[in-house]
Each structure stands twice: as C-alpha cells, then as structure tokens.
Amino acid sequence: MSRRVAPEPEARDASLASLHTQLERARDPQVQRLVEMLDRLPERGHLDALLAPLRPRLARMRPDRPLAIPRLLFLPLDAVIVPSDRWRPGAPAIPRHALLPLLELVRMDCPTVCQEVERMIAGRWLSEPAVVAQAGAHLWPAAAQALIRAQTPPHAHSAGLPVAVLCSLARDVGAVLAQAMPLQAFAAAAARGLELRLEGLLDVVAQLHATRPHALGMMMVLMHARLPDAIEPLLAAEAECEPEGGCEARPLAHAAALARDMLIERLSAEGGAEAVIGRTMLAELPERVRQAARLLQLLGNGTSPERRVLLAQVGGRLLTGCLRRFEAALGAEFLTPLADLSAAVSDAEVERLEATARALRNAREQVRLLGGGEDFDALLRRAVEQVAAMRVDTSVARADQARLMEILAGPEEAWALLQAVRA
Secondary structure: OOOOOOOHHHHHHHHHHHHHHHHHHHHHHHHHHHHHHHEEEOOOOHHHHHHHHHHHHHHOOOOOOOOOHHHHHHHHHHHHHEEEOOOOOOOOEEEHHHHHHHHHHHHHHHHHHHHHHHHHHOEEEEHHHHHHHHHHHHHHHHHHHHHOOOOOOOOOOHHOHHHEEEEEHHHHHHHHHHHHHHHHHHHHHOOOOOOOOHHHHHHHHHHHHHOHHHHHHHHHHHHHHOHHHHHHHHHHHHHHHHOOOOOOHHHHHHHHHHHHHHHHHHHHHHHHHHHHHHOOOOOHHHHHHHHHHHHHHHHHOOOOHHHHHHHHHHHHHHHHHHHHHHOOOOOOOOHHHHOOOOOOHHHHHHHHHHHHHHHHHHHHHHHHHOOOOHHHHHHHHHHHHHHHHHOOHHHHHHHHHHHHHHHHHHHHHHHHHHHHHOO
C-alpha cells in the first residue's frame, strides 16, 4: 500500500496562489458555498489561508455563519482585528495570525467554560442575537481573565511573534474583552436611539486605564467604530478633568489619536470602506449610514490635508457602497414583496412593507451626510413610481397602496401621483 507524501511547502504555496486567483474570479454564491464547506470542518488548518484574500469581500457579503468558540470569542473585537501584514508592534490592533495562540490559551485555561459554551451554541447561528448575548456573557469574562493571566501562550511560534510581544498582546486583549459586556450594552442602547450614559462610559475607560492603560487604544478603536457619538463627550470630559499638559498627559486623547490612525488605514484599505455597510438590512441602514458619516467626521477633525483627501476618497467609496446596498435592498425587501400586494396579504406583511417604506424615507437625511442626496432621491422616486403604478383590484389593497405612497412621498405628492396614474 503506497503512502501519501505531504507536498513540499513551495508546492503548497504555489497551489494556494493558484486557488487564490480562481477564488478572486468566483461569484458571491460560489464564495458562499466555500465558506459553508470550511465552516463544517472541525479544524481548518492551512485551508484557512483560502479565506485570506476573500475577507474584504466576506465583510461586504456578511454571510450568516454558524456559531463556534473562535467566532464568538473574538466577536466583540472584530474592529481591531487586522491582516497580519498590516500589523505593527504597538498598534491598537490584533494581527490575525495571533488569534490561534490566543484561542488556545483560553481553551487551556478554562476548558469547562468552553465546553459549556460549545453546548450552548451547537447548531446556532451568528444571526441569533439572544444566543450570542447569552453565550458571550458566559465566555467573555472567563476568557478575559485567562488572557490577562497569560504567561506563555501555546503555539506562539505559529504567530511568528516573540513570546513577550504575544503575552503583552494577550493581556491587552484580555483587558478589553473584560469590558465587552458593558460595551455591547452601550452599543445596543445607541442602536435603539437611547441617550448614552457618559458616566458609565467613563467608568469603563477608568477601569481599563487602571488595569491596562496600553489597551486604551484598542478600546478607542472599538468606540469609534461602534459608539462614534461618544468620542467627543469622552474627550471633553477628560479635558475638563485635566486642563493642563499635552496629549501624553491625557491618555484618552492619546489613545484616540492612535485609534484614528488605525481606522483611517483600515478604511482606506481594499474593501475597508465597503465593509462598513456590507449587506445590512434595510431597516438598519439609516443608523449604519449615520454612524459611518459621524465616524468620517471624527476622523477628519484636526487631521492633515493629505488625510482629508484620503478620507474624501473613503467617503466616496462609502457612498457608492451605501447606494448599491439601498438599491439591492429596495428590490429584495420592498419591490418584490410589493408585487404580491393584494386583498389576501396579511396585516403583518403590510406592516413590514410600511416599516421598510419608513426606513427608506428616514434614510434620506443620513445619505445626505455622505453627499449622496440626489442619487438617493432618484432611488426613492423609483420606489414611489413603482407603488403608484400598481394595479390593485380591491379597496383594501388600494388603501394599502395609498398608505405606502404617503409614507414614501408625503400626502400631497402621493395624492397627485395616484391621480395621474389612475387618470
């Protein structure tokens, strides 16, 4: 019986390069199938390298993924994970090749917790927020303490980093992860439009500064990405407490400067700006667009003319991605269901259409912040014209049609369009 011989590293690298070229030409459904296949593997090993050139596209696609310990563990830290070739020592970021040693450290330090979490998430998906919150509340605090206690991470050689650097990184990650629960709660409150509690955010920052001041940079990256409205109040509060001294005397301001440098680099990279919008559902798009515009404004404050040019380019890419997403969502979440509007449609289905129409209408001002008002108005007019052109046969359906028109265009324009079409 012949024995299979493992390929030489050079041959394996050549094969991977060939596969990368083929994958770059693949369509989104083919990429989706590859991701699903890899997600079913208990250990991906070198196959994980297949995803490296696809990560910008995956960030845009945002496919649903099965929950697993690695994905859940690093979920609160997604905004600070960067490609290995773009990481540098001292940056407020985690290089992707350090994830495996950090994961193994957690598995070794708290195996019981990991086993319990694996049972909780078996067969569940990333799109199930209640499951993510419950399992994360069980995993993140224990994992944080494991990382803070880090001595010699296993598989340190696979990260290609000195042990001292990896241990320092693990403690930074642990200190930030220890604040994952309050940060998640603040982000959820902001998404619901609730006012941020500045005192609570200051407590999070104070605890982190007291335990691991070097990790403030990572925290500020996360806050810029998830809580952009909190940045200026936090910095203003720090300035009031410490009116004297330069940036180094104000640790939060110094951390914010590091965070902005990293975020500008991340957004300007391939797929970075587009990933901010991704495949966000239409109901969530207005808030996502508003936060993106706010982040660009923050990143542009006090920056150099060269950076402002770079941010203008990022803003243009954000706007393009935003308009494309609105156009796709308009078809899938509004116009297609609209075609089925009839007397037999349930009240719940009509309410969903009305909610989608409100999201479209409410998005207008947010898109204007990115400079795309006219382009978005054209999309909105398309939706209005489609509703006006509907042929309905019952008074119930006509009432639903009129209501959708009123939400999208306002009462006067809706009435005028309906009269013109029915004339």
